[in-house]
Amino acid sequence: DVKVTQSSRYLVKRTGEKVFLECVQDMDHENMFWYRQDPGLGLRLIYFSYDVKMKEKGDIPEGYSVSREKKERFSLILESASTNQTSMYLCASSSTTGGGYEQYFGPGTRLTVT
Amino acid sequence: QKEVEQNSGPLSVPEGAIASLNCTYSDRGSQSFFWYRQYSGKSPELIMFIYSNGDKEDGRFTAQLNKASQYVSLLIRDSQPSDSATYLCAAALSGTYKYIFGTGTRLKVLA
Numbered sequence: 468d469v470k471v472t473q474s475s476r477y478l479v480k481r482t483g484e485k486v487f488l489e490c491v492q493d494m495d496h497e498n499m500f501w502y503r504q505d506p507g508l509g510l511r512l513i514y515f516s517y518d519v520k521m522k523e524k525g526d527i528p529e530g531y532s533v534s535r536e537k538k539e540r541f542s543l544i545l546e547s548a549s550t551n552q553t554s555m556y557l558c559a560s561s562s563t564t565g566g567g568y569e570q571y572f573g574p575g576t577r578l579t580v581t
Numbered sequence: 582q583k584e585v586e587q588n589s590g591p592l593s594v595p596e597g598a599i600a601s602l603n604c605t606y607s608d609r610g611s612q613s614f615f616w617y618r619q620y621s622g623k624s625p626e627l628i629m630f631i632y633s634n635g636d637k638e639d640g641r642f643t644a645q646l647n648k649a650s651q652y653v654s655l656l657i658r659d660s661q662p663s664d665s666a667t668y669l670c671a672a673a674l675s676g677t678y679k680y681i682f683g684t685g686t687r688l689k690v691l692a
Contacts, residue, residue, distance in 0.1 A: 507684065509682050517678060569627055572617075572624040572625050574623070574624050
């Protein structure tokens with residue numbers, strides 16, 4: 468079974484803090500993704516990585532950066548947290564083989580910025 | 582702007598009935614489509630994926646794809662209260678590994 472884990476289920480941070488969200492997958496997947504999910508807005512892609520050290524901006528990259536130093540690990544960084552970054556953050560991974568490129572999600576991190 | 586559209590619901594069906602969830606997509610080049618189930622407060626869980634026109638069955642679930650009409654559906658037979666959740670439709674964007682997600686349809690199965 469594919470396993471995607473995220474470092475925290477719940478996180479509370481103050482405005483202006485630097486926040487690190489970590490994601491690890493154990494299926495040797497090439498692709499990893501960070502989304503945020505907000506009521507009424509659905510899942511929105513923040514960043515995507517298709518290989519170690521490779522990244523591509525998604526639809527809403529402003530205020531975020533990412534790091535992928537190892538294949539299994541993809542980190543999302545909020546350089547200076549703001550209240551409008553309060554959200555559910557979801558990491559996903561997928562393979563580039565097999566045809567479907569199905570994405571598998573981690574359990575999510577609910578981040579509150581106060 | 583590429584889109585996947587779903588009716589937000591809620592769609593209410595009695596226990597034991599067939600639930601029919603629908604989605605349309607705008608990227609004519611999309612080849613792969615996915616259905617996820619998401620319980621409140623949890624992350625999306627992959628239920629099914631479909632690439633070819635026609636039907637694909639897996640247990641109580643059947644995914645249907647019509648590329649000419651740019652339409653994907655998910656049928657849930659013998660619906661159970663435990664099927665009550667939000668169902669997300671996703672399409673893989675042509676030429677990329679990225680998906681675009683619909684905003685989901687909330688399904689309520691009434692006991």
